[in-house]
Amino acid sequence: xxxxxxxxxxxxxxxxxxxxxxxxxxxxxxxxxxxxxxxxxxxxxxxxxxxxxxxxxxxxxxxxxxxxxxxxx
Numbered sequence: 569x570x571x572x573x574x575x576x577x578x579x580x581x582x583x584x585x586x587x588x589x590x591x592x593x594x595x596x597x598x599x600x601x602x603x604x605x606x607x608x609x610x611x612x613x614x615x616x617x618x619x620x621x622x623x624x625x626x627x628x629x630x631x632x633x634x635x636x637x638x639x640x641x
Contacts, residue, residue, distance in 0.1 A: 574594065575587060575590055575591040575594055576591075577591075607620065
């Protein structure tokens with residue numbers, strides 16, 4: 569069953585298992601779309617290759633071992 573409205577935690581009928589299943593499907597679809605979008609941005613910026621591997625392996629200067637920089641914490 570496909571429900572036409574966008575379900576949220578606020579408007580889902582938690583007593584209706586069909587609506588809960590549809591909420592799950594909508595949430596997973598939205599999450600997958602976000603992951604794909606972010607992956608495309610990483611590939612577009614040259615930070616990830618077509619197989620999903622990071623292309624830059626070097627740490628920023630402030631994160632390297634022996635760095636004198638910190639966030640004061």
